[in-house]
Amino acid sequence: MPVTVLLVDDEPLVRAGLRAVLEAQPDIEVAGEAADGAAIPLVRKLRPDVVAMDVRMPLLDGIEATRALLRTVPDPPKILVVTTFENDEYVYEALRAGADGFLLKRARPAEIVHAVRLIAEGESLLFPASVRQLAAEYGEGGGNRAARAALERARLTEREGEVLRLMARGLSNAEIAARLVVGTETVKSHVSAVLAKLGARDRTQAVITAYESGFVAPG
Secondary structure, eight states: OOEEEEEEOSOHHHHHHHHHHHHTSTTEEEEEEESSSOOHHHHHHHOOSEEEEESOOSSSOHHHHHHHHHHHSSSOOEEEEEESOSSOHHHHHHHHHTOOEEEETTOOHHHHHHHHHHHHHOSSOSSHHHHHHHHHHHSGGGOOHHHHHHHHHHOOOHHHHHHHHHHHTTOOHHHHHHHHTSOHHHHHHHHHHHHHHHTOSSHHHHHHHHHHHTSSOOO
């Protein structure tokens, strides 16, 4: 089955460009488009795997749209924030709100396709160096009380802590397995345990908690 994508952006040219790039791939299908973040009815109707969402829109921006979508849609899709600027507090706030990753509008076609596939698979962190840079600038220097409390409640085992640190470096499950000399299924179990203990929707949210709690230094 192809990965289905909903495009949410107030600029028709951006939507047209993304559609052209994505629909050239045999394993990706654009299910629909919306010109504003208030696209929850369309998400419910189309049930896309991924929503590619502009972070800055005039009526409802990508941050609030992400919060609303995750709050109201059962089994919500992955959310890929699309932005003009890489080092943007809006992007970090969208990630904190629950977005799974972000993509620059100036990205090359191959990068766009890779981002959609990676977000859909959910087994690696998209652009880990950029997430680390955003966390260093906007992540409160490890002083986020809620993140520290979440980490303390989690009581991660030593191995789970190792896995979280490797997740923060952007390693995939297969790469973590090779690093720790264990099976991929074992790593998947550890990742699932880390997410459950932290109350994180996905590895992006777990990594942000790791940075904001000071468990992992973003520098």
